[in-house]
């Protein structure tokens with residue numbers, strides 16, 4: 336496929352590791368456009384590495400130049416490629432986007448006798464295909480997304496409507512009935528979009544029923560815990576958290592309202608959020624945190640914060656709690672200033688990391704972008720810039736961007752894995768945050784938990 340002149344320049348700049356300055360700088364005294372061009376150049380460079388060393392594979396290992404599979408154990412579904420598509424498109428890396436779409440149309444087949452996580456497969460692959468479809472309108476992308484959703488549907492055939500955690504893509508065999516609110520209830524934006532585009536209500540109905548089933552089992556404090564049995568609805572843990580296992584359950588309640596105007600989703604979001612603000616909010620040395628608490632008594636059980644919870648300030652602000660959302664983002668920004676890259680776990684009471692790695696995470700950039708969409712305060716761009724520049728400094732490896740084994744070491748210790756979400760999330764958040772691109776409607780849009788744009792592209 337032929338590359339445009341702009342794309343060739345982007346690749347050249349990235350290969351040299353330089354920021355694209357020149358004309359863009361002249362037109363933009365604060366350097367945001369130059370930064371956007373640098374993000375685009377890094378994306379082009381990383382894509383070219385993926386193409387050369389891992390084309391059609393799930394995830395590149397950027398230090399060794401090899402690859403690994405996910406969500407299937409031994410078979411590849413081009414995860415990174417699918418996740419990258421709408422990011423390439425919004426950046427105007429059009430020939431690379433077309434290359435990727437051509438691969439999907441010719442080579443992506445979900446009829447594989449293997450087991451996947453229902454949640455991960457939905458947010459990454461169904462979401463990636465739908466956002467690529469939103470970018471270019473190609474009907475084959477929608478058909479592939481629908482085929483995949485049909486293969487996940489057997490997981491939802493439980494007495495409660497909450498899905499099993501794993502399903503076999505070919506046989507429909509299911510496994511693991513104890514799972515989390517995030518695994519159960521992170522479907523409505525993608526599946527509602529599928530219903531809207533195909534005219535088949537089953538997808539939206541299934542997703543909504545699962546989310547409602549979690550909400551209906553909340554405690555008397557209106558909190559949910561991290562683990563539940565989908566066959567009998569009995570909770571298997573007592574820990575309420577805004578981090579891992581629950582995070583995108585809250586996010587998709589709000590999103591059901593934002594994307595579809597579903598008033599019941601808003602009511603559920605408001606009830607859950609009021610409870611979290613009442614029972615989990617902790618102020619310490621001028622910083623705001625959300626403690627893990629017992630979901631029935633409200634007693635604090637841990638001061639450890641997942642890095643994954645860093646997205647939550649953006650969600651709170653979207654839901655109307657702008658001041659408190661901004662405060663939570665600032666708490667994480669202080670940790671970022673201290674370590675350069677956020678540790679996966681952080682204890683706010685001890686002011687120390689509890690897990691020293693970082694899985695190339697997008698959450699702080701995600702929150703900064705959501706706040707930027709709401710008030711255009713340059714502070715959020717600055718937090719995004721710090722996130723991006725630290726990534727360039729510490730995560731760049733020979734064949735792409737990698738995760739970190741220890742953020743406290745100097746130089747930081749690199750691991751060897753580029754997760755699929757990197758292609759869909761932070762690279763897109765940075766670009767949208769810095770570029771003011773006309774391909775995106777900054778006033779009316781929707782990005783999923785995986786950063787997939789399901790509303791807001793301007794073709």
Ligand code: IFL
Nearest residue numbers: 583696697698756784785
């Ligand atoms: O898959 C990503 C997504 O944002 C999510 N949870 C974690 C991943 C990124 O850290 O919902």
